[in-house]
Amino acid sequence: MKLLYLGELMLGATSLQRAEAFGRIPGVELIGLATGTGVVGRRISLYNRLRWKLRWPIDDLRLNESLVAAASRERPEVVVVDNSKVIRRDTLATLRRLGVRCLAYYTPDDVMGRHNLSWTLKASLPDWDVFFTTKTFNVAELAAAGVRNVVLMGKAFDADIHRPVSPQEAGPDYERFDLVFAGAFEKERCDSINALAEAGFSVVVYGDAHARWSSGRLHSRATLREPRFAHLYTRALHHGKIALCFLRKLNRDRITQRTMEIAAMGRPMLAEKTDEHDVHFVDGSEYQGFSSNSELIAKAREMLDDDERRAAIGRHALARCRSSGYSSDERALQMIEAIRSNLRSSANAPTVHSLVQV
Structure with a gap:
């Protein structure tokens, strides 16, 4: 053909x-x-x-x-x-x-x-x-x-790009932050990140539309960096202990490409809970779902307090990607x-x- x-x-x-x-x-x-x-x-x-x-x-x-x-x-x-x-x-x-x-x-x-x-x-x-x-x-x-x-x-996900990397490959910022997010600005996303920062968590944002993130909207305790692509994007997602997965409200998202990419990297994922997320990954063992900012903060604290469980979520997500043909x-x-x-x-x-x- x-x-x-x-x-x-x-x-x-x-x-x-x-x-x-x-x-x-x-x-x-x-x-x-x-x-x-x-x-x-x-x-x-x-x-x-x-x-x-x-x-x-x-x-x-x-x-x-x-x-x-x-x-x-x-x-x-x-x-x-x-x-x-x-x-x-x-x-x-x-x-x-x-x-x-x-x-x-x-x-x-x-x-x-x-x-x-x-x-x-x-x-x-x-x-x-x-x-x-x-x-x-x-x-x-x-x-x-x-x-x-x-x-x-x-x-x-692309198996060559979206994969677990070592601390050496990720660089000196490997898991330096509590949470990491990569993606476009939306007010709801910014509000959630600000709530995490206000609660005392360290958050790094790799954001396109850089000016929209920085023009007085993002909390001063959140770190803003330029977007990363391909293999640099994968390294960036290893800079937080937890990877955030927000859905784009403008596109009526119930699942997103980033869902698969984060999971394929073996990163512990904290994502908005939806029916489609739950079809693809088991909440509590292959990802952690949240439905409000208060729940987001509570789930982030639980994951950060339990290193073994957090690492297991990442491993199980990676295994699910491979076994389910994503x-x-x-x-x-x-x-x-x-x-x-x-x-x-x-x-x-x-x-x-x-x-x-x-």
């Missing part, structure tokens, strides 16, 4: 991890086509931000042209578009004329949220042969919007099987597959 993959193929991007996993599957010939500039967290112009607010993002990298040119040159059987919001319907029609048999879309976002669903993507929803989402609640929403074949995929390689195999199933199918009847991978 020749597969043309359009995604952010830069170090630290989960789309690169998915592409590399596809490339390791026997029988898959991968052709990568990058959507970005190669810089994670690159600055976006004011004009582009305004266009995105209006849900009409600009194809400033000419991805539609690049996709057609690559398909003309390579003649792939399958095209996978990873989370681009600018691919037009006429581009998809052209790809079909060029012999592409399966058009697949992957999104890790709450794709039906207004902040994620561009008008261009919304118009194309009925045109995809397979549509992969990681959000359980998006399955029915996508089907109602006309998507013919929705496949629910679980979140994943890796990028396992997820890629599941996606390829869904694509192969579509290729084998002679009918094009509307179907919705809810394949909950736990």
